[in-house]
Amino acid sequence: MRFQAVFWLLSLVQSIYCLQWDEIIHLRDQDGLIEVTDDNYDVLSKGSRPFYSILYVTTSQTNSNGEKCDLCDEFEANVRKVSRAMLDQLSEEINQDAFFFKLDVSHCKSFVQEMGLKTIPHLLVYPPHPKDGNFSWTQNQFFQYKITAETSKDPLKFAHYLAKILNVYIQMALDFDITEFSYYFVASLAAFYTFKKKILPRISRKGMFFSLCFSLAIILTSITGYKFTQMNNIPLIARNQDGRIMFFSGGMGWQFGIEILTVTGMYMWLGGSFVGMILLPRLKLRPVTFNVTAFTLLVFGAFGFVYFIECFRIKQPDYPFGM
Structure with a gap:
């Protein structure tokens, strides 16, 4: 017992x-x-x-x-x-x-x-x-x-x-990838060399040019909503189940940080093509150069518009219009 x-x-x-x-x-x-x-x-x-x-x-x-x-x-x-x-x-x-x-x-x-x-x-x-x-x-x-x-x-x-x-937020730091770093380093070095040796000597009023670039960067950072994603802990880059980068989120409710930057670049691409075609007649180029440049800008604009429509369809699959 x-x-x-x-x-x-x-x-x-x-x-x-x-x-x-x-x-x-x-x-x-x-x-x-x-x-x-x-x-x-x-x-x-x-x-x-x-x-x-x-x-x-x-x-x-x-x-x-x-x-x-x-x-x-x-x-x-x-x-x-x-x-x-x-x-x-x-x-x-x-x-x-x-x-x-x-x-x-x-x-x-x-x-x-x-x-x-x-x-x-x-x-x-x-x-x-x-x-x-x-x-x-x-x-x-x-x-x-x-x-x-x-x-x-x-x-x-x-x-x-x-x-x-x-139900927590974990921020991970990726390991240093020497191969990826090499790609970005070579691309940045080539871009810097081209800008310094080819583009910069053609700019007469450098102070005004850099002031405009700085002002444009501040404006784009302010109006694109990138700061909003930072304040709300929205990820800059997200990946799907296959490990691929998702440039656009499904639905119109919210968007990734990289999506905002992509849309900004898209609008700059379309706007640049449109403004370029407007200003092209004022440059007084030779007919062959004028035609080639005009055709190039037209192709860039058409490609940008098609890309814009396809991206919008990712956000809203039932969008009825397209190319």
């Missing part, structure tokens, strides 16, 4: 016990991940908790062919980047609502046996269960992030996925 009472009391205490953040926060490494081992598996994986459990299941062992899991290491870098970004950007109170766990199946066999895993890696997100004493990683429902060779290359996708679940 006493044994039954003690057993009942222990079961009651275990059901009431709730794993708190201050009991495991010291287990975090420099990136905010908690290593799950056989020694702490029962404590970390079971029992009620008031926070999200973000579990990354990976392996450091090689397979039967002696091959290492490159996808595991590649996606772990994304997990660490997002975890580090949350620690740096979000308040301590918000960071108490989510904990990152790394479970290496090579060092923790219990999870594999209970879960019956066949593939690696996995990213599982368990919602909080503050009153469920029977909570367990192997029994309760979870959100699963699909890890592929494509998604593992872009930490922004994982950050976006996690931000929607946690």
Whole structure:
């Protein structure tokens, strides 16, 4: 009888016990991940908790062919980047609502046996269960992030996925890409050389020219709505499920930052073509040069108008007019 009472009391205490953040926060490494081992598996994986459990299941062992899991290491870098970004950007109170766990199946066999895993890696997100004493990683429902060779290359996708679940804003800094930098550097150098050697010597009143350019830049920044996107945390660049840049958002309710810049450039393109055709007769060019220039401006204007209509159809698919 006493044994039954003690057993009942222990079961009651275990059901009431709730794993708190201050009991495991010291287990975090420099990136905010908690290593799950056989020694702490029962404590970390079971029992009620008031926070999200973000579990990354990976392996450091090689397979039967002696091959290492490159996808595991590649996606772990994304997990660490997002975890580090949350620690740096979000308040301590918000960071108490989510904990990152790394479970290496090579060092923790219990999870594999209970879960019956066949593939690696996995990213599982368990919602909080503050009153469920029977909570367990192997029994309760979870959100699963699909890890592929494509998604593992872009930490922004994982950050976006996690931000929607946690209802927070996470800003990610991309790694330095030497190839992309080289492209932009060469293009900028060519543009600078052309402007300095070819265009600038032809400008007689340089002070007025640069004043006009500066004034135009201020006006365009003010009237295009770019500052509005900054104040409302609207992303400058967004990507679709395939990882491609979305230059235009669906619907007329709002727009990306890059969309505003694209529309501004579009209007400048159309306006420049139209003004160029008006001013062209005043330049007194030779007939051949005049005809070629006029045809070029006409083609630019027509192309700009067609592009404008197609972009508008993305925003409003039922638009009845088009080319």
